[in-house]
Amino acid sequence: MQATIAMPTTVQPAPVNSQAPRQGMFIPIHKGLRRYMADALVAVGCTDHEDAESVAATVASVRGLVELCRVHLHAENQFIHPAMEARRPGSSRSTADEHVGHEAAFETLIADVQAVERSAGRNRATALAVLYERLALFVADNFEHMFEEETHNQSVLWEAYTDDELRAIEAAIVASHTPEVSAVALKWMLPALSPSERVALLSGAREGMPREAFERLLSFGVSLLSERDGLKLRAAFCSGPHERKGWPA
Numbered sequence: 304m305q306a307t308i309a310m311p312t313t314v315q316p317a318p319v320n321s322q323a324p325r326q327g328m329f330i331p332i333h334k335g336l337r338r339y340m341a342d343a344l345v346a347v348g349c350t351d352h353e354d355a356e357s358v359a360a361t362v363a364s365v366r367g368l369v370e371l372c373r374v375h376l377h378a379e380n381q382f383i384h385p386a387m388e389a390r391r392p393g394s395s396r397s398t399a400d401e402h403v404g405h406e407a408a409f410e411t412l413i414a415d416v417q418a419v420e421r422s423a424g425r426n427r428a429t430a431l432a433v434l435y436e437r438l439a440l441f442v443a444d445n446f447e448h449m450f451e452e453e454t455h456n457q458s459v460l461w462e463a464y465t466d467d468e469l470r471a472i473e474a475a476i477v478a479s480h481t482p483e484v485s486a487v488a489l490k491w492m493l494p495a496l497s498p499s500e501r502v503a504l505l506s507g508a509r510e511g512m513p514r515e516a517f518e519r520l521l522s523f524g525v526s527l528l529s530e531r532d533g534l535k536l537r538a539a540f541c542s543g544p545h546e547r548k549g550w551p552a
Contacts (some may be wrong), residue, residue: 325466327457328473331504332375333449335492340442343368347435352428361431362416365438367487369409372445374484376402378476379452386472387456390463398456401448408441470507477508486523493527501532502539509540 343364351357380402384395415434422430460469477485493501505524509517521540525533 325461327453328469329453329457331492331496331500332488333453334495335488336375338495339368339371339491340445344438344442347431347438350431352431358419362419365412365416369412371487373409376405378479382472382476387459391459394459398452411437412441490527493524498535501536
C-alpha cells in the first residue's frame, strides 16, 4: 500500500501571479535565507558531538543565521511594513504579528546553541538533537512566512507603489546595512539566484558605484559561484547590454 503525504492544513492557497510583470523585491534575500536555513539545518543534523571543531562550526552557522534573520526582520519592520501601512492600513498586520513570534524564536535558538556549547558527551548529543528539532520547526515556519510576504505583501506593494518608489525603498534598506551584513547576505543570496537574477541584483548595486568598487564587488560575487556560473556572471558585465561606459570616478 502506497503511503500518502498530506499537505499542511495551516497553509492557505494564495494567488500566485505566474507572469510576474514586475520584479519581486523579496525574492533575492528570501532565496538566500532559504539556502542558509537549509544549510544550517543539515549542518546541525550531521554534527559530530564528540568533535569540537564540528560543534564549533555548527554553532557558528546557527548564530550567523539567527543574526541575518534578525537583521532582515528589523529591516522589514522599519521599511516594508510602514510602507504598506501608509497606503493600505492593516495590510501588514499578519506578518508583523508573526515577526513577534520570530523574535522569541531567535532567543530560543540562541539559548539552544549555548546549551550545546556548555554540554559534553551524551548531554551534548541531546542538546544538538533539541537544537535540530527547534531549528527544523523555525525553518518550516519561516518558509510559510516568506511565501506570504512574496504573495500578499508583494501584491500590496505593487498595487500601492510605482517601481521607482519600490526601488527607493530597497535602496534605503541596503543603505541601512553595514558592509559586513551586506557581504554575508550576498554570500548566501548570489549562489541561490538564477543567472539572470544575479545580473539584475548586481546591476542594481552598480548604480552610482565607482568602477573599481564594482569590480571588487563583481570579483567577490564570482568567487562565491561555481566556475561555470562565475564565468557567466563576469561575461554579463564585460560585454553586451550590461557593459557600462562613463563610470563615476
